[in-house]
Amino acid sequence: MSYYKLLGLEHEPFSTSPDPRFFFLSAAHRAALYRLRISVRLQRGLSLVLGDVGTGKTTLSRCLATTLPSDGPIDVHVILNPYFTSDQEFLVALMEAFHLDVPSPVPPVRTLLASIERHLFSRSVEAGRTVTLLIDEAQQLQPSNLELLRALLNYETHNTKLLQLVLLAQLEFLPAIRAIRNLWDRISLKYVLNPLDEQETKELIRYRLKQAGFAEREPLFADEAIRAIHDATQGYPRRIALLCHDALERLVMDHQPVVTADLIRSLVHRERELHTLAVPAA
Template identity: 40%
Template sequence: MDYFTILNLNKEPFSNSPDPDYFFHSQQHVGCLQKLELSLRLKRGLNVVIGDVGTGKTTLCRQLIRKLRKDDTIETHLVLDPYFSTAHEFLLTVTDMLVADKPDKSEDDYQLKERIKNALFQKGVDEEKTTVLIIDEGQKIPEFCLELMREFLNYETNDFKLLQIAIFAQKEFEKTLEKYANFTDRINLYHRLEPMSFKDTRDMIQFRLNQSSAVAQKLALFTYPAMWAIFRATRGYPRKIVNLCHRSMLTMIIQNKTKANWFLVQSCMKRAFDSPRKRSWALVGTMAVLVAAAIVLVPRFMPERTPSIVSIQPESYEINTPRNNIATSDASTSIPIKDEVSHAGQAQAAKTEMNNAALLDTPAPEKTGTTPDENSSS
């Protein structure tokens, strides 16, 4: 049994597929759709719709195709992935769409352009049809394709363009347009899709529930605070709204609840938008805060160190004289010591002198104030 049947639903209300039946007519989406349809029917040429990821460009594109196909005088062609490797590949694709006979790969670019031009004149003038080329994921369009489309827009009569182009692209496409002024100058309609308001978010959730309801009465599966939490978490982006509502409904079934409240949405929000990349950055931020706190706080709790006193020993003086020619000195001829040396240094020097004399088996002279010559004479 499908999960949505437990909640009195006959279809999944929050599918992430661009189902035109679930296209919510918000004010900006309806306005964009009306402008596009009017521009295409008037054969004004080039139209561009720019929007961020998840703003509903693909759903709007499908809804436009659905409306145009109801008119037999309009022929629509859709390019889902416009990333072509060469200009020849793009020309082969367009030729295959517009020309009944399958193009030969051996044909050069000029031949393919001529076939495209003849097909457009035949459809637009002879058959009085409107040929529309719709391109999704327009930010992938190579630069050489822009030049070719600019040439296609030159195929025209005195009254209208023979080829109508509608491009749905992300914001990256704006940088490409800035580099090609000759292409940008031909844009008739330039529309930017923005996130929805809280009112549109609430109405979109209820609209999808009503579309999937298996009962006649209105389903109220989300409380007002829950809808506010959804809007704050998704910031009004339709794709994020759909994903968060889907997770909330699954949680309702698991927890055996009939209505999603604020707390349930909060718990689902962490699982829906907590990507591994965000978690890694959060871990890096936490580690940085801990390291900074350690640098600041650890020195405060460490004991203060008492400065150690280092004693500087004075230099020792050695007497390197021959055994038979020993010169002793009295107080007046003692070894000179610098004024900077302390009294302890003087005592150490005298002690060193006496040790040197003992090593040489010569008795240390008595310090009587007389010289050795005077002692011998006496």
């Protein structure tokens, strides 16, 4: 039996899969989601979200993808892990994301771009839809891929842009996109996701437990444990989830009623020891 069932939970509360049901909206995430939805509705073109690994970018993109259709006639398309070996491969991935048929043999880049342009015009102008593309892990894009996206952003009528583009990337992406000045200047929204503070860490833990079906009679995590979790994870949601998962497993194994600061410190110490063993001596 899974540990969470032994705790009376219906679901795994601290999975690192980007399940929108367990996405805790901190003040920063709520602001990002709100501003991105506004940017898409107003057809502003290009939006950029930056954040370190584990700050919730992927889950934010999933949440955005599920909420945008309720804002109006919006087509939402998503590309994950956009590593491509050629511009042709990149444009084929775009066509597939837009549910377009790709001819065989695959035509040259110019022909693929023209096909995408016709699709954007058909959906945006003729059908009155807002075509939106979300690209997660955008730091994997090649400079030539970014140039093609810039070309797609050139497609517009007198009063609307035919493509709404949201790029979500790690902070290392910043120099790459700033180097393409005529793309950088097109960004209508720039947003940086930061780690959670201690209070938000506490709220995240409680929220996830509640979503998993925990009827909080007595807290599963002592306040001192939450402080230790925040100190150890520096407020990164993915790290918090991993540490809390390990803590609940240990709680069940040790037949203890509550996660304590000592338990958290022992888990952190063990993880550091394992990391030390895994790193070869110089």
